[in-house]
Amino acid sequence: MFERNLTRREMELIEDIREFIKEKHSQSERHDYSHVLQVVRYAIQIAKAIPDEVNPFVLICGALFHDVGWIGTDTGVLHGLRGATIVDEYFDSTWVSADVKKRIKRIVIRHTATSMMAPQTVEEKIVWDADGLDGMGLIGILRGLVAEQGSIEEILTDEFRESRKTYDRLYFEESRRIGKELHEETIEVIRSFKRALDHRLKAIEQLALPVERPVNWARVWVDISQAK
Ligand SMILES: [Fe+2]
Ligand SMILES: [Fe+2]
Known part of the structure; x- marks a missing residue:
């Protein structure tokens, strides 16, 4: 208060x-x-x-x-x-x-x-918690993405770890209450990103490449022999 x-x-x-x-x-x-x-x-x-x-x-x-x-x-x-x-x-x-x-x-x-x-003081701990909380959840991930470098998977894994670490280092019960919701949001957002990435990778594997029709060697042979 x-x-x-x-x-x-x-x-x-x-x-x-x-x-x-x-x-x-x-x-x-x-x-x-x-x-x-x-x-x-x-x-x-x-x-x-x-x-x-x-x-x-x-x-x-x-x-x-x-x-x-x-x-x-x-x-x-x-x-x-x-x-x-x-x-x-x-x-x-x-x-x-x-x-x-x-x-x-x-x-x-x-x-x-x-x-x-x-x-150490109550005001110092509150600002520590408040700052940590804004690094969590959807906005926290977006803020992280602005600064990070590396593959998308690495960044997402980092974001998850950071969110968890921040949560563990909160001082007040009220901060943990807010942080719990934000961490769950982080997990949900990362899960959706991962799902979209997996889907994309599978789609790439099943790609119907526009390959030419396989060569029919028997037919080629016939053509060559007739040309003689
Ligand atoms: Fe800050
Ligand atoms: Fe700062």
């Missing part, structure tokens, strides 16, 4: 951040603005469902900024740490206290395993 409601001043700043993030993510394919918004949505849903007290401002800012470190890079390496420096600079010109800024930065750093620092 949220420990309190957002103040008017916080709401105004969140609106500014949303505009900033929207513009920053407009060029990104896999980490587009819709991903960020979905992470905010999942984060709010999880926060409302759990008994822990959650700071709404810290949580929402953390979710909005979580992938900003991807912008301007292709690989996203260390995007958590990169994002934290952007958070630092952004909040320098605002009224936000050093303590709150630090809590938001920690969310950004710890939302990804690439930072090698596990989430």
Whole structure:
């Protein structure tokens, strides 16, 4: 549950951040603005469902900024740490206290395993879960396909494994409830893809190739001998 409601001043700043993030993510394919918004949505849903007290401002800012470190890079390496420096600079010109800024930065750093620092506070764990959930299900597969390389079978198998791994690493019961549905959706989508691929392969094997009629050698022999 949220420990309190957002103040008017916080709401105004969140609106500014949303505009900033929207513009920053407009060029990104896999980490587009819709991903960020979905992470905010999942984060709010999880926060409302759990008994822990959650700071709404810290949580929402953390979710909005979580992938900003991807912008301007292709690989996203260390995007958590990169994002934290952007958070630092952004909040320098605002009224936000050093303590709150630090809590938001920690969310950004710890939302990804690439930072090698596990989430610890309740807000950090919520954004971790919310981010993982958007990598599952139909949309998660589509986001994965944008970035992956390899054969279709390999990508699908990877997507299945990733979805399972993400599910296993969720912190909250509410996240697992959402994640279970998404994982089932992942399985169903992959099954349909596999069915379509198998069907295609069989169709190729049974291909009625336009081969010329077999040569009738007896007839050829007759023709040759008559020509003599
Ligand atoms: Fe990320
Ligand atoms: Fe993300």
